[in-house]
Amino acid sequence: MTLHNDKIIILDFGSQTTQLIARRIREQKVYSEIHPYTLPLAELKAMQPTGIVLSGGPASVYDEDAPISDPGLFELGVPVLGICYGAQLMMQQLGGRVEQAEKREFGKAELKISYTAGLFAGMETDPHDYQVWMSHGDRIEAVAPGFVATATSNHSPLAALRHEKKPFVAVQFHPEVAHTLIGTDVLRNFIFGLCNCEPTWTMHSFIEATVAEVREKVGDEQVICALSGGVDSSVVAAMVHRAIGNRLTCIYVNNGLMRTGESESILRFFREKTDLTVIDVDAEDYFLEQLDGIVDPEVKRKRIGYGFIKIFEEEANKLGKIKYLAQGTLYPDVIESVVFRGQAPIKSHHNVGGLPEQMQMELIEPLRELFKDEVRELGLELGLPEEAIYRQPFPGPGLGIRIMGEVSGERLHILRQADVIVLDEMKKAGWYRKVWQSFAVLLPIQTVGVMGDGRTYENVIAIRAVDSRDAMTADWSQLPYDLLGRISTRIINEVRGVNRVVYDISSKPPSTIEWE
Numbered sequence: 031m032t033l034h035n036d037k038i039i040i041l042d043f044g045s046q047t048t049q050l051i052a053r054r055i056r057e058q059k060v061y062s063e064i065h066p067y068t069l070p071l072a073e074l075k076a077m078q079p080t081g082i083v084l085s086g087g088p089a090s091v092y093d094e095d096a097p098i099s100d101p102g103l104f105e106l107g108v109p110v111l112g113i114c115y116g117a118q119l120m121m122q123q124l125g126g127r128v129e130q131a132e133k134r135e136f137g138k139a140e141l142k143i144s145y146t147a148g149l150f151a152g153m154e155t156d157p158h159d160y161q162v163w164m165s166h167g168d169r170i171e172a173v174a175p176g177f178v179a180t181a182t183s184n185h186s187p188l189a190a191l192r193h194e195k196k197p198f199v200a201v202q203f204h205p206e207v208a209h210t211l212i213g214t215d216v217l218r219n220f221i222f223g224l225c226n227c228e229p230t231w232t233m234h235s236f237i238e239a240t241v242a243e244v245r246e247k248v249g250d251e252q253v254i255c256a257l258s259g260g261v262d263s264s265v266v267a268a269m270v271h272r273a274i275g276n277r278l279t280c281i282y283v284n285n286g287l288m289r290t291g292e293s294e295s296i297l298r299f300f301r302e303k304t305d306l307t308v309i310d311v312d313a314e315d316y317f318l319e320q321l322d323g324i325v326d327p328e329v330k331r332k333r334i335g336y337g338f339i340k341i342f343e344e345e346a347n348k349l350g351k352i353k354y355l356a357q358g359t360l361y362p363d364v365i366e367s368v369v370f371r372g373q374a375p376i377k378s379h380h381n382v383g384g385l386p387e388q389m390q391m392e393l394i395e396p397l398r399e400l401f402k403d404e405v406r407e408l409g410l411e412l413g414l415p416e417e418a419i420y421r422q423p424f425p426g427p428g429l430g431i432r433i434m435g436e437v438s439g440e441r442l443h444i445l446r447q448a449d450v451i452v453l454d455e456m457k458k459a460g461w462y463r464k465v466w467q468s469f470a471v472l473l474p475i476q477t478v479g480v481m482g483d484g485r486t487y488e489n490v491i492a493i494r495a496v497d498s499r500d501a502m503t504a505d506w507s508q509l510p511y512d513l514l515g516r517i518s519t520r521i522i523n524e525v526r527g528v529n530r531v532v533y534d535i536s537s538k539p540p541s542t543i544e545w546e
């Protein structure tokens with residue numbers, strides 16, 4: 031069985047919204063993947079794409095070092111959609127002309143459509159205006175031979191184009207963003223109308239194909255998987271188990287830095303509802319010893335990471351020779367993002383980083399083509415409990431990086447109690463699933479308070495709640511004051527040793543989501 035019947039390949043020229051193009055296409059049940067614009071033509075051809083999308087990007091096609099994809103892709107006989115920079119590149123490579131626009135066009139614009147087939151099938155012509163989202167400083171001045179305009183906007187007389195004989199189309203606006211109200215229709219018209227894709231990419235078909243693939247790759251060998259309590263590793267375990275049954279062994283290392291009940295419920299699920307083999311290692315004392323007296327965040331992270339690898343390895347070795355390690359790598363970690371103008375490359379946190387080389391294991395990464403929301407969908411399809419699937423992300427080093435300063439049993443106890451209250455109130459108020467993460471942080475300072483008639487000198491808890499799409503950027507969540515009030519009152523009343531609660535109102539960047 032092949033994994034994907036139809037496949038739309040997106041060549042990335044560095045736009046902030048390239049990932050969105052892939053998501054929007056996959057939402058239509060058509061598989062799509064992103065590659066850098068430098069992808070060699072032979073490789074692109076070997077992928078047998080059903081369609082190709084050239085993404086937007088921050089450069090100008092007339093820049094000396096402009097990113098240029100191989101123009102040979104126009105000879106593959108495959109439909110091509112150019113978006114923004116991709117549209118301009120298509121024009122330039124096929125003989126048109128692009129110039130700096132007198133007026134740049136950013137944000138919402140009104141599109142007038144003159145051709146209601148192809149990309150605009152099902153839409154109406156002038157005088158109907160459609161809201162689209164633009165973001166460009168250059169514009170197409172002269173169309174390439176064979177192309178005609180299909181829509182205009184105030185500042186772009188050539189806002190959309192089509193080739194009269196070949197399946198090449200281009201739009202100056204961004205169909206992938208929500209502000210382009212006809213965006214989904216435009217993408218649908220491309221993938222179904224021009225590329226003739228079938229909407230067969232579903233989680234059900236994905237599971238079937240992946241299970242077969244894992245089964246074939248693993249053969250008679252053994253696989254281990256580190257279960258963390260989070261959704262990604264749970265889904266990986268469930269999926270690999272479906273493929274190879276009890277030749278998968280999961281190892282759960284309790285590092286003593288988990289939230290109250292965080293992993294117990296997952297373990298309970300796997301033990302009670304599946305026949306998965308889970309080895310549960312209680313290493314709480316070991317980790318606390320390792321963290322004794324450590325204040326520096328990086329040293330904490332390293333010691334926790336190292337400790338995890340050591341214990342995992344010890345347990346794995348007891349099982350004999352293991353060939354494969356299953357791991358929950360997601361698509362955003364895999365995409366080789368095109369980086370412009372010194373932006374920091376995307377960094378990924380791998381909890382079991384370093385293990386495969388050290389233990390000479392090969393990786394099995396069944397989620398490496400999926401976005402987080404797809405993993406959740408997959409988890410539901412695999413029958414994982416909802417509470418596990420919609421659990422907020424939790425960092426590998428756990429509460430260790432949410433206790434500023436020294437980590438001790440006593441301070442962990444304070445933070446755990448505060449954390450339970452935050453989550454409890456977030457859930458009761460219906461806010462838990464609305465935010466990306468919400469948690470408590472224990473600060474390394476004490477402040478003066480008054481309780482009853484007496485002076486107190488106790489700890490401060492900071493509350494952090496953020497909105498985010500993928501954790502690369504985030505904004506502090508505008509939680510209602512009364513919710514914040516309830517959280518604060520409960521923490522101060524119920525958690526001994528805390529007399530003050532503050533709310534973190536920093537975005538990322540320049541802050542990060544976690545405090546350490």
Ligand code: XMP
Nearest residue numbers: 379381423424425426427501538542543544
């Ligand atoms: P930052 O603090 O870098 O966090 O803005 C971004 C996202 O990653 C999570 N995080 C981690 N996850 N291992 C993980 O598995 C780690 O070492 C780690 N550090 C941060 C963090 O909770 C947020 O969702």
